[in-house]
Amino acid sequence: MNTFLSSLKSSLLLTLVLAFVLCGVYPLAVWAGGQLLFRHKANGSLIVDADGTVRGSELLGQSFNGDRYFQSRPSAAGGGYDAGLSSGTNLGPTSQKLADAIKANVEAYRAKNKLSADTPVPADAVTASASGLDPHISPANASLQAARVAKARGLPVDRVRALIAAHTDRRFLGVFGEPGVNVLLLNRALDSLAYETTP
Incomplete structure (x- = not known):
């Protein structure tokens, strides 16, 4: 019984540690790296006018008339x-x-x-x-x-x-x-x- 509880405790602890690292620390590190190194691309390569109006993204096509x-x-x-x-x-x-x-x-x-x-x-x-x-x-x-x-x-x-x-x-x-x-x-x-x- 002690072996089972010890294994269960170790498994739960490992699950919590991995969840914290892989679901918290790692995504935060990737986000921070993107913001520091590739801010324009990481935020969707948006095209913004001087007045702050978003006109589109360099990565997405649009239709044009005329x-x-x-x-x-x-x-x-x-x-x-x-x-x-x-x-x-x-x-x-x-x-x-x-x-x-x-x-x-x-x-x-x-x-x-x-x-x-x-x-x-x-x-x-x-x-x-x-x-x-x-x-x-x-x-x-x-x-x-x-x-x-x-x-x-x-x-x-x-x-x-x-x-x-x-x-x-x-x-x-x-x-x-x-x-x-x-x-x-x-x-x-x-x-x-x-x-x-x-x-």
């Missing part, structure tokens, strides 16, 4: 870019519904950007990401939208292309992943241009 803005890739998350309903379409490569949606998206993309019928359209311009919240588009997608945005804002196309280049994230370590353009940051940079004109 020719003055670069368009994000399509989203299947809820009504579009709903972080509470993050998901892809779950349609497979043999799905007729997916094929029809892509065909309609290609036609709409070409019409919006005044492209010829034989202009290749980047895949990210007409398909949703797996999360439905991807904030990036490919440089090729951004390049095809540049003329429309420049015309709507009364800006030289070269100035808009320079902004695209400035907001293009390169491959991680020069090897991993693909270059991407953060649409939210690019559109904010366009809005902040001092010499932009209202169409």
